[in-house]
Amino acid sequence: MTIRMTKLLSLLVAALLSVSLTAASWANDRVTLTDGTVVEGTIKQELDGYIWFEIRKGGIVNEVIYRASQIQKIERNVGAQADDTQQTQRRPERRDQPREAGATGAPRAAVITLGGGSGKDMVGLYMTAESVRRVIPQLEEDGVEILVLRINSGGGALLEIERLSDLIEEELKPKFRVVAWIDSAISAAAMTAHTVEEIYFMTTGAYGACTGFYGASGKAITDRVLEEALYLMERISDRGGYDHAIMRAMQIDVPLSASFDEHGRVTWYQDHSGDHIVNPGGRVLTFNSQTAKRFGFSRGTADNVDELAKAMGLTEVIWVGEQERGFGYPISRAEREILRFRDRVERDERNLNNYVDRFQTSLAVAQTRPREERGPFLNRAREALRQIGGMVRNNPNFALFVFGTDEDGFWEWYREQEEMIRRLG
Numbered sequence: 001m002t003i004r005m006t007k008l009l010s011l012l013v014a015a016l017l018s019v020s021l022t023a024a025s026w027a028n029d030r031v032t033l034t035d036g037t038v039v040e041g042t043i044k045q046e047l048d049g050y051i052w053f054e055i056r057k058g059g060i061v062n063e064v065i066y067r068a069s070q071i072q073k074i075e076r077n078v079g080a081q082a083d084d085t086q087q088t089q090r091r092p093e094r095r096d097q098p099r100e101a102g103a104t105g106a107p108r109a110a111v112i113t114l115g116g117g118s119g120k121d122m123v124g125l126y127m128t129a130e131s132v133r134r135v136i137p138q139l140e141e142d143g144v145e146i147l148v149l150r151i152n153s154g155g156g157a158l159l160e161i162e163r164l165s166d167l168i169e170e171e172l173k174p175k176f177r178v179v180a181w182i183d184s185a186i187s188a189a190a191m192t193a194h195t196v197e198e199i200y201f202m203t204t205g206a207y208g209a210c211t212g213f214y215g216a217s218g219k220a221i222t223d224r225v226l227e228e229a230l231y232l233m234e235r236i237s238d239r240g241g242y243d244h245a246i247m248r249a250m251q252i253d254v255p256l257s258a259s260f261d262e263h264g265r266v267t268w269y270q271d272h273s274g275d276h277i278v279n280p281g282g283r284v285l286t287f288n289s290q291t292a293k294r295f296g297f298s299r300g301t302a303d304n305v306d307e308l309a310k311a312m313g314l315t316e317v318i319w320v321g322e323q324e325r326g327f328g329y330p331i332s333r334a335e336r337e338i339l340r341f342r343d344r345v346e347r348d349e350r351n352l353n354n355y356v357d358r359f360q361t362s363l364a365v366a367q368t369r370p371r372e373e374r375g376p377f378l379n380r381a382r383e384a385l386r387q388i389g390g391m392v393r394n395n396p397n398f399a400l401f402v403f404g405t406d407e408d409g410f411w412e413w414y415r416e417q418e419e420m421i422r423r424l425g
Contacts, residue, residue: 114151132338144320146314154186185205188210303328
């Protein structure tokens with residue numbers, strides 16, 4: 001990361017401002033959602049793309065929150081019916097919406113990417129459990145039955161592995177046939193994919209090198225931390241149905257060999273006693289597509305969705321989404337949201353120092369001015385603080401990577417800023 005908690009705190013030692021969540025209330029507003037639903041009511045608040053929307057029906061008032069990714073269009077002051085706002089019917093079916101009864105019985109499949117390569121792939125920053133959790137409702141609405149996790153990541157934070165594994169095991173597997181499609185799954189990315197029983201490789205795919213290090217020091221984890229990582233991966237190996245010896249050879253320098261019985265079943269050995277040496281020792285293991293397939297770790301090799309469908313044994317499949325230039329798979333609504341998430345993270349990571357510097361500078365100037373002259377400087381500081389809050393709202397892991405605290409600790413700090421701006425203003 002480009003800035004650490006200590007730096008930010010030094011910049012903000014006297015910086016206790018707030019962002020007001022109060023926004024104008026517009027009557028008779030209309031919101032069209034991305035799935036075609038139209039709701040009418042009153043916008044109560046807006047912040048960082050989120051809107052707080054009040055719906056009155058039969059004298060009962062309900063307030064719902066919509067995020068930017070759910071909203072297609074906002075219309076203000078449209079003369080909606082007063083207290084009996086109704087949801088309108090959905091639009092005609094889109095290509096990526098669930099099939100109607102009587103349509104082809106082919107299963108519906110979608111690809112979502114975990115990690116985007118090109119610097120947008122760090123586990124815990126660009127590849128998070130929360131970003132995937134947010135798109136589960138869209139996958140369900142679009143009738144997805146097979147979920148392909150296309151993984152392209154060079155690794156990242158160990159702390160995110162268990163969260164991702166729990167998400168896959170407890171929230172995705174009960175709803176979908178979950179498949180991992182490996183472009184590059186290194187370190188924490190491979191440790192995440194190990195939860196999935198059904199793994200396919202791209203021709204140039206790589207999987208392994210799951211060593212752990214302490215932050216920027218580059219020092220390998222040892223002792224209790226290493227033992228905890230080894231134990232974690234034994235549990236995750238069980239979830240995916242893999243022999244513990246495979247992942248252990250990816251985590252530490254131990255040999256790995258294998259033998260086939262007359263039925264082609266593989267037995268793994270954490271030494272050289274097997275018929276085939278998979279990892280001689282002196283290094284940690286990384287599978288390529290050939291070795292992964294040879295030893296039955298991979299179910300097959302595929303470089304596009306047609307080849308993947310064939311490797312999966314699907315004679316017919318409906319790939320949810322729309323084909324776009326530059327992508328080798330259809331872009332579903334869920335994947336579009338994942339792409340937006342990574343773009344926002346990249347933008348926030350790039351602009352983080354600007355957010356903090358603008359906040360600190362504007363606040364410092366405001367504190368030197370008479371109260372009646374503070375307004376413009378407090379407004380600039382408020383906007384910068386709101387950008388910092390939006391960054392954490394989009395990806396809660398920024399709270400740890402930047403502020404060195406958990407999400408609750410960040411929002412406690414944020415509320416302190418809210419209180420101070422009230423006092424300074």
